[in-house]
Amino acid sequence: MKEMREAESCFDDFVLLVLCRDHGIPPLKSIVSEAEEMGSERYSKASTLIVCVILRFTETIQKLFQLTTSGSGSSKISEFCKAERLKMGGDDSGMESDNFDWNTEDELEIENYQSSSSCLTVPNGDAVTGSGEASSSAVSANSKLFSHFIGMGFSREMVSKVIQEYGEVNEDKLLEELLTYKALESSPQPQLQIEPDHGSSANAGSSWDDLSDTDIFSDDEVIAKTSSENNDTLRTLMKMGYQQEEALIAIERLGQNSSLEELVDFIGVAQLAKAEDALLPPEEKLRYNDYAKSNKRRFYDYEVLGRKKSKGCEKKVVNEDDEEALHLPNPMIGFGVPTESSFITRRRIPEDAIGPPYFYYENVALAPKGVWQTISRFLYDVEPEFVDSKFFCAAARKRGYIHNLPIENRFPLLPLPPRTIHEAFPLTRKWWPSWDTRTKLNCLQTCIGSAKLTERIRKAVENYDENPPEHVQKYVLDQCRKWNLVWVGRNKVAPLEPDEVETLLGFPRNHTRGGGISRTDRYKSLGNSFQVDTVAYHLSVLKEMYPKGINLLSLFSGIGGAEVALHRLGIPLKNVVSVEKSEVNRNIVRSWWEQTNQKGHLYDMDDVRELDGDRLEQLMSTFGGFDLIVGGSPCNNLAGSNRVSRDGLEGKESSLFFDYFRILDLVKNLSAKYR
DNA sequence: GATAAAATGACGCAGATG
DNA sequence: CATCTGCGTCATTTTATC
Incomplete structure (x- = not known):
């Protein structure tokens, strides 16, 4: 907490935005719109989250942080800010009234936003200080301060008023006042916030100390600040x-x-x-x-x-x-995603559900009516968290998760994956027709479009020099949406390759390749899997709780989405019991386990129904209980694409959910012994 | 030429969304 | 109200392999 506060008082939000951009953290619409919609206090909280993310994950950014906290840091940041603003605004006029381009819907692209994995690799300090060429030249101190604030997006009127009222001696105080005024305006406008002058960091530090953990500002302070009419x-x-x-x-x-x-x-x-x-x-x-x-x-x-x-x-x-x-959230962001501003800060977990052991259950969000109520009822009345993975990657994946994990201080895997089709597949851009307005892929399923279909589409499109007529566009677009086709050449569409699906879902490339698995089966296994970044975000809270690693019970493991997520989070896997019916999938997990030089032990089984109390007790006694029970039970009787046997939770395969519950309940009861 | 594996296309509709 | 989406199944045909 303390370091977050320090960071917060050190970085201005503009710097954060730029850092986010430069380091592959997607355009934080959140921060800007946050600024528009709320007061400065909450604005600070939003940036605090970002700082938290940055601090935890990127050593290089930590270096930047150190750089900025060192003596000359404040002025360096100021220079950096100015240079960045010049770069972005081009003509400076835009900066005052306009949003950044980043403050747009996902559909719009950010021109100079880099998303490739390379953007996380660098930053030597040059990234920060190097751009200071366009920095402040000799300007008188007073007008400098004035234009400083103007440049931050405050109105002249407001700035002069505040300066008149408080003088120019204390920049901190001025800024505080400005922010307060701004926050209290009834029709808020996009604004920029600045770093407090860090000459007085010791002072700032001590004033933070008395505050509670939940309030950024103490009541007194706010009363003092809110002196305007x-x-x-x-x-x-x-x-x-x-x-x-x-x-x-x-x-x-x-x-x-x-x-x-x-x-x-x-x-x-x-x-x-x-x-x-x-x-x-x-x-x-x-x-x-x-x-x-x-x-x-x-x-x-x-x-x-x-x-x-x-x-x-x-x-x-x-x-x-x-x-x-049970209404699905819109946008479908559950208790929060790293890239959107809305989030839920707290929730109540029913007594029966409280861990450890922790559990994490997953299934399709759009199940037939009543299914999620039933699932929730069995899983100790925990409220489902519905999340669409389109907020984590370039493909939609609407899923419900029921878990008893804390939801505070989650953090995402880095680098954040690209979140539009063009960022994920830059080569498609060249061939993408203007009338195909998709920016996200639909859900990655188990089947792909046929080669014959792509041929029909090519023939339909290549008859026209310019844009094809509307009915052809509609046909092509419908098919592209239905089968998740992308443009790979002139008039050529194609389904995603298996390794592209792997990447989208957050698995290492070639995770499902080789070992005797066919292409078709790869698609099938991948289509049935977790989106790793999404799951990892939820599981990230375990890292702090189990620094020495966890014992994992993974039911319906598939290709090991949970295992991969935990591994990518840097949570050591001590003992993993993986239950998966498909042999090819077990082989995939096994070979991943060996390739990643796991220190722990992997036990695999093929049928959840054979995992009874005796077997569990035997397993648990050998390594002292499970810390986490993960599972996504079969969805095929729930999924919308199933026209044949969408029978609900009682369906042939989907009823295996009750085995998830049975085993979870057994583990919970047995766990008392090992604690 | 027999067998196995892969590819193909026909098969709607519930329910969210705006 | 119209529009869009969806961790799918199955019989049949085509292609690869021995």
Whole structure:
């Protein structure tokens, strides 16, 4: 926490944006839109997350960090900022009012954003200081300060007002005031934030020390900051003893013009829900449906940061009581993804579900109605987390995950994979027709388009010099979407190669190649697998908890998505029991295990139904219990593409879910012995 | 020429989304 | 309301291998 604060006070968000861009962390729309939508406090939190990500993962960025904290760091950063702004803006006029290009939908590309894996390799300090050529020349201190703030996106009016009020002596103070003003504006605009002057880092450090872990600013500090005329409400609320964050959320929810009574009422309800939650007797076990209906739902909403909800939406949430439906989040980001700003900060795990052992269950999100309610009910009423892997890679993969892992301090695998088709497959760009507007692939499935189909498409398209007529475009696009085809030559489309699928899913190239597996089977195994980056993001919280490694029980292992994810996270695998029916898949995992020089032991089995209490006890006694039980049970009776036997959870294969539950429950019960 | 493996195309619809 | 999506199955045909 402390290092995060230090980093935060050291990096300005602009630097973070640039660093993110330069180091393969995708365009953080999050930060910019965060700035637009909320006050500076939360803005800081968003950047804190990013700093956290950076600090944890990139040694090179840590070096940058050290560089910037050293004596001359502050001025270097300033120079860096200016140079970067010049580079980006071209004409400086754009910077003040416009968003960066990064603040766009995923569909739009970022021209100079590098996504290849090479971008994580470098950075020698040159990346930072080298661009300072265009840096500050001799300008008088005063006007420098003025233009400094103007350059950050504050209005002249505001800057001069603040300078008049507080003088020019303390840049920190000025910035703070500016940010406060900005945050309190009713129609927020895109803005940039600057690094506090770091001449007084010791001072800053000591002032952080007294703060609680959850609040970036203490209440007093905020009251002190909010001295302007248009924030009486916030100040009043805080003087009434409400937490700054509560007050801000209430204001955001109910709007700037809502009355004090309304706000107080809102906060009161939220607090009540929270208190009830804390006081709930442990014996009381909530069914999932009750869970969704109860105040906890409201509490749950309350813990959402940054997710915009219109009042209409809120009503819908309340009325949801009548419906059984378990609504999928939109966007489908679960409790948060590294590349979007909305995230849930806390959740409540039912008593029965609390680990260790930890478990992680996965299946298709769009299962027939009622399936996820059933799954959730069996898995101790834990609320599913629905995530679309399109936020992690260039292909969609809508999946539900039920797990009892903490959700704080997750971090992604680096480098972040490319998230558009063009970034993932740069060579396709040349041949991509303008009327094919896809930027993401659809779900990678087990079957691929045939060669005959691609030939038909070629013939359909090559008759025209210019763009083909609309009906042809529609036919081609439909087929391309259906079969995930990409443009590989003039008028030529093709399905992805197996190694391309491997890469998209986060596996090492050739993970499924060789060892007697056919091409068709490779597609099948890959189509049934995890998206490694997505799963790794969820499992990342284990790294800190188990520095010496974990014992893993992996059911329905497939080609070892969970194992690969943990390995890529740098979590040592001590003992892995892998249960997988398909022999080729077991071979794949086995050879991966050997190639990666694992220190632990891999035990494999072929049928979950044979894994009974005796066998489990025997296994657990040999190495002292499992820390994590992972499994994605068969989806073929749930998946939308199945026209023949979409029978739901009772289907022939999908009913093996109940074996997942059976084994999980056995392990949970046996675990008491080994703890 | 027998056998095995790979490729092909026909097979809708529930449910999310806007 | 129209539009889009989807960890799939199966019988049959084509191609590879011995």
